Amino acid sequence: xxxxxxxxxxxxxxxxxxxxxxxxxxxxxxxxxxxxxxxxxxxxxxxxxxxxxxxxxxxxxxxxxxxxxxxxxxxxxxxxxxxxxxxxxxxxxxxxxxxxxxxxxxxxxxxxxx
Amino acid sequence: xxxxxxxxxxxxxxxxxxxxxxxxxxxxxxxxxxxxxxxxxxxxxxxxxxxxxxxxxxxxxxxxxxxxxxxxxxxxxxxxxxxxxxxxxxxxxxxxxxxxxxxxxxxxxxxxxxx
Numbered sequence: 150x151x152x153x154x155x156x157x158x159x160x161x162x163x164x165x166x167x168x169x170x171x172x173x174x175x176x177x178x179x180x181x182x183x184x185x186x187x188x189x190x191x192x193x194x195x196x197x198x199x200x201x202x203x204x205x206x207x208x209x210x211x212x213x214x215x216x217x218x219x220x221x222x223x224x225x226x227x228x229x230x231x232x233x234x235x236x237x238x239x240x241x242x243x244x245x246x247x248x249x250x251x252x253x254x255x256x257x258x259x260x261x262x263x
Numbered sequence: 264x265x266x267x268x269x270x271x272x273x274x275x276x277x278x279x280x281x282x283x284x285x286x287x288x289x290x291x292x293x294x295x296x297x298x299x300x301x302x303x304x305x306x307x308x309x310x311x312x313x314x315x316x317x318x319x320x321x322x323x324x325x326x327x328x329x330x331x332x333x334x335x336x337x338x339x340x341x342x343x344x345x346x347x348x349x350x351x352x353x354x355x356x357x358x359x360x361x362x363x364x365x366x367x368x369x370x371x372x373x374x375x376x377x378x
Contacts, residue, residue: 192372
């Protein structure tokens with residue numbers, strides 16, 4: 150089955166700096182890679198995703214890149230703000246219409262210091 | 264995005280009692296929902312797949328008789344923790360997809376504390 154590894158486990162940056170979180174996956178058939186932000190005591194919130202037919206996707210300060218050959222994908226947050234502080238999870242799935250059995254990475258605790 | 268609602272958001276129960284957690288898709292129908300469990304500072308671990316109109320599929324190591332799942336309609340799945348013990352204390356989260364794409368939307372989670 151799929152296995153997703155995520156690094157680093159914790160990341161501390163100064164406000165305004167960039168943050169990068171990296172994930173690798175094992176199942177070459179996986180074709181959908183979402184990123185979730187989880188704040189304390191809340192459920193995960195989808196912040197950006199990418200499909201295997203795309204190499205990069207950007208949404209304002211957030212971007213995701215995918216390298217299918219190496220089987221890794223990364224989350225990039227630019228101009229970080231204190232409200233970006235949270236736990237971020239990557240996930241992978243062999244996406245089938247309406248079937249979303251996600252395999253999560255271990256999570257990265259991001260702290261943005263003013 | 265689609266909205267998934269969980270209830271209750273937190274619950275405290277006595278050891279030996281049962282607790283039911285509801286997961287609703289508010290603005291879409293979900294033939295499949297997923298239940299996850301999350302311990303403090305850990306990732307989400309898939310417990311089971313809830314299928315509308317049929318039995319749930321449990322992940323290896325999850326006791327199906329302890330964690331009862333019912334998916335009675337296209338908008339509601341319930342997870343019942345039976346004969347709860349302190350080690351069942353955790354954060355339980357459900358997710359569902361709209362059926363059109365691969366995106367999964369999560370409920371706000373339920374924090375269960377067994378005393």
